[in-house]
Amino acid sequence: MSQTPKQSAERPVPTSADVARLAGVSRATVSYVLNNTSAVRISEPTRRRVREAAEELGYVPHAAARSLRAGHTRMVLLPTAHVPVGPLYSQFFNELQWALRRLDYTVVQYGSLGLEGDEAARAWAELRPVAVVSFGEVALTRHSVDVLKRSGAKAVITLGPRRVEGAHSLVMDQSEIGSCAVSHLVARGRRAIGVVMPEQPGLELFSEPRLEGARRAASVTGARIEPLPLSYDEESAAALAARWRELELDAVYAYNDEHAQLLMRALQDADIDVPGATAVIGADDLLLGRLLRPRLSTVHIDMVTGRRLAELVDGMVREPGDEPEIHDLMGARAVHRESS
Amino acid sequence: MSQTPKQSAERPVPTSADVARLAGVSRATVSYVLNNTSAVRISEPTRRRVREAAEELGYVPHAAARSLRAGHTRMVLLPTAHVPVGPLYSQFFNELQWALRRLDYTVVQYGSLGLEGDEAARAWAELRPVAVVSFGEVALTRHSVDVLKRSGAKAVITLGPRRVEGAHSLVMDQSEIGSCAVSHLVARGRRAIGVVMPEQPGLELFSEPRLEGARRAASVTGARIEPLPLSYDEESAAALAARWRELELDAVYAYNDEHAQLLMRALQDADIDVPGATAVIGADDLLLGRLLRPRLSTVHIDMVTGRRLAELVDGMVREPGDEPEIHDLMGARAVHRESS
Numbered sequence: 001m002s003q004t005p006k007q008s009a010e011r012p013v014p015t016s017a018d019v020a021r022l023a024g025v026s027r028a029t030v031s032y033v034l035n036n037t038s039a040v041r042i043s044e045p046t047r048r049r050v051r052e053a054a055e056e057l058g059y060v061p062h063a064a065a066r067s068l069r070a071g072h073t074r075m076v077l078l079p080t081a082h083v084p085v086g087p088l089y090s091q092f093f094n095e096l097q098w099a100l101r102r103l104d105y106t107v108v109q110y111g112s113l114g115l116e117g118d119e120a121a122r123a124w125a126e127l128r129p130v131a132v133v134s135f136g137e138v139a140l141t142r143h144s145v146d147v148l149k150r151s152g153a154k155a156v157i158t159l160g161p162r163r164v165e166g167a168h169s170l171v172m173d174q175s176e177i178g179s180c181a182v183s184h185l186v187a188r189g190r191r192a193i194g195v196v197m198p199e200q201p202g203l204e205l206f207s208e209p210r211l212e213g214a215r216r217a218a219s220v221t222g223a224r225i226e227p228l229p230l231s232y233d234e235e236s237a238a239a240l241a242a243r244w245r246e247l248e249l250d251a252v253y254a255y256n257d258e259h260a261q262l263l264m265r266a267l268q269d270a271d272i273d274v275p276g277a278t279a280v281i282g283a284d285d286l287l288l289g290r291l292l293r294p295r296l297s298t299v300h301i302d303m304v305t306g307r308r309l310a311e312l313v314d315g316m317v318r319e320p321g322d323e324p325e326i327h328d329l330m331g332a333r334a335v336h337r338e339s340s
Numbered sequence: 341m342s343q344t345p346k347q348s349a350e351r352p353v354p355t356s357a358d359v360a361r362l363a364g365v366s367r368a369t370v371s372y373v374l375n376n377t378s379a380v381r382i383s384e385p386t387r388r389r390v391r392e393a394a395e396e397l398g399y400v401p402h403a404a405a406r407s408l409r410a411g412h413t414r415m416v417l418l419p420t421a422h423v424p425v426g427p428l429y430s431q432f433f434n435e436l437q438w439a440l441r442r443l444d445y446t447v448v449q450y451g452s453l454g455l456e457g458d459e460a461a462r463a464w465a466e467l468r469p470v471a472v473v474s475f476g477e478v479a480l481t482r483h484s485v486d487v488l489k490r491s492g493a494k495a496v497i498t499l500g501p502r503r504v505e506g507a508h509s510l511v512m513d514q515s516e517i518g519s520c521a522v523s524h525l526v527a528r529g530r531r532a533i534g535v536v537m538p539e540q541p542g543l544e545l546f547s548e549p550r551l552e553g554a555r556r557a558a559s560v561t562g563a564r565i566e567p568l569p570l571s572y573d574e575e576s577a578a579a580l581a582a583r584w585r586e587l588e589l590d591a592v593y594a595y596n597d598e599h600a601q602l603l604m605r606a607l608q609d610a611d612i613d614v615p616g617a618t619a620v621i622g623a624d625d626l627l628l629g630r631l632l633r634p635r636l637s638t639v640h641i642d643m644v645t646g647r648r649l650a651e652l653v654d655g656m657v658r659e660p661g662d663e664p665e666i667h668d669l670m671g672a673r674a675v676h677r678e679s680s
Binding site: 013014057058059060061080097100101106107108109110111122123125126146147150151152232233234258261262265287288290291 | 353354397398399400401420437440441446447448449450451462463465466486487490491492572573574598601602605627628630631
């Protein structure tokens with residue numbers, strides 16, 4: 001797997017011993033100064049000499065060595081796979097990263113495409129993160145959580161639709177979104193409701209529970225639910241619109257605002273009146289929905305803020321002894337505009 | 341900065357010595373087996389015993405220890421900051437991550453919000469990556485590249501609008517996009533051209549060279565260029581549309597398709613005919629442009645594929661002695677639809 005590094009004509013990587021020699025101090029002093037250890041008294045001139053020697057040699061402390069000594073890092077690992085990230089998640093990621101940095105953590109997103117369960121947990125554990133925040137893209141088991149904890153992780157936190165045993169779960173109940181959308185359509189008098197199911201891989205984590213929520217909301221009222229697979233391109237949307245009249249639907253919950261934009265355009269091009277013949281509702285409450293005509297109804301999602309999540313992570317790192325907790329962190333409400 | 345880890349009631353983290361003891365082998369054997377070293381002959385029963393002992397104790401090798409021994413890792417570090425990532429970049433990131441994994445690298449995105457130049461380089465160097473691929477969000481200098489190389493990075497690669505001395509630069513010439521857009525508008529007979537400049541922080545890395553390209557294309561023809569600051573919300577777009585007639589523009593290059601959608605809606609709401617009174621062109625060639633009416637003209641961007649970039653990274657890691665190369669990796673062409 002790993003190859004022997006080619007040394008060839010390259011200069012050797014400077015070590016803390018080189019810095020100590022140049023500065024005329026001990027290696028321990030170099031370590032104290034460069035790791036900002038305040039417990040040890042070192043004069044300002046000595047500190048300056050060490051820093052200048054490090055600068056001259058181009059020496060950087062090795063996080064690996066430091067974490068070997070400390071037994072853990074200040075690293076918060078966020079596994080990421082291939083789920084297409086929308087604007088809502090981008091903003092959330094930025095906020096979380098910023099808030100964790102302010103608490104003196106380093107945020108590392110670990111590419112986990114193709115990794116599953118225990119294999120994933122072992123790969124992450126090798127970096128000895130102090131906390132892992134998983135967004136549910138990689139399925140974890142009770143055992144993978146144990147692997148991470150045994151390797152020194154103080155907190156394993158899962159966000160997302162599913163609970164994971166042994167982990168702190170911050171449940172974002174996606175079914176609530178489907179339920180909100182369908183309740184809104186039923187309240188507006190609709191009884192035969194399509195639910196768009198995107199065909200993009202990875203999205204079933206979100207679309208399946210949303211469909212479940214849609215069914216739940218419909219079952220109380222006797223409305224009919226019809227799942228509608230759709231890939232995110234014009235041809236699929238046109239094909240769906242072409243057989244729309246056979247489907248005898250009077251409304252559609254289109255998964256999110258982007259899919260709603262796609263489907264609404266195809267329906268309009270097929271002379272199906274929105275909202276007259278078919279009401280349309282999306283989700284995410286993106287700006288684009290307000291730019292469409294008719295203006296798009298949507299489900300507004302209140303996600304946990306990045307700042308709040310950073311505080312939860314920090315709390316769990318500081319008090320890791322607590323029992324795993326479950327927080328329900330997502331709110332959803334329908335926003336009525338012109339398309340429904 | 342770092343606190344002493346609380347040991348309290350937690351079980352100690354298992355070490356390779358524990359595994360060796362349980363399996364009745366030496367620590368070296370444990371290391372050979374778990375790091376899949378093929379150079380050393382170890383019988384299959386012994387390998388199995390070591391793996392079972394590791395499994396029972398929940399032991400995972402420490403990447404830090406391994407990289408201390410090897411002097412480097414198989415980690416490719418991608419610094420990320422807060423630039424809003426559109427669908428084009430998401431897809432590229434996924435591809436790159438996938439292709440690097442197939443070449444047996446681990447992809448780590450390092451949250452670098454608020455880090456600049458040398459400070460950033462030192463933070464990344466602490467993880468001893470074998471390669472760093474920077475997307476230009478964090479400004480690197482010749483010196484930061486040296487810091488990374490001294491710490492063992494075989495390849496420092498910058499993508500993005502700017503060259504960095506000492507690094508392999510895969511230049512994506514953003515000015516070409518602005519130039520394409522304006523050449524298209526001029527060819528369609530327009531002479532007074534607005535250029536939308538998004539006010540979102542981070543985007544100036546892209547918008548400034550695009551404006552420069554727009555000016556370059558216009559200067560040849562005597563067309564006038566007018567920069568138009570715009571924040572991505574309805575109010576700003578409406579305010580810009582309200583003073584549109586004073587600006588006496590007959591065309592606008594709206595930075596990208598999303599900003600074009602926003603501005604085109606505001607112009608239409610202010611009864612300014614598109615393309616009659618004002619031609620509009622975006623960039624990125626997103627699906628949404630084809631869903632608008634009139635259909636949006638755009639600049640199609642040919643980015644380097646993730647697979648091609650992964651091969652370049654791998655080549656530079658294997659042959660790090662080469663002089664820094666500059667590749668121009670981006671193509672751009674105008675796509676004419678109905679809005680221009």
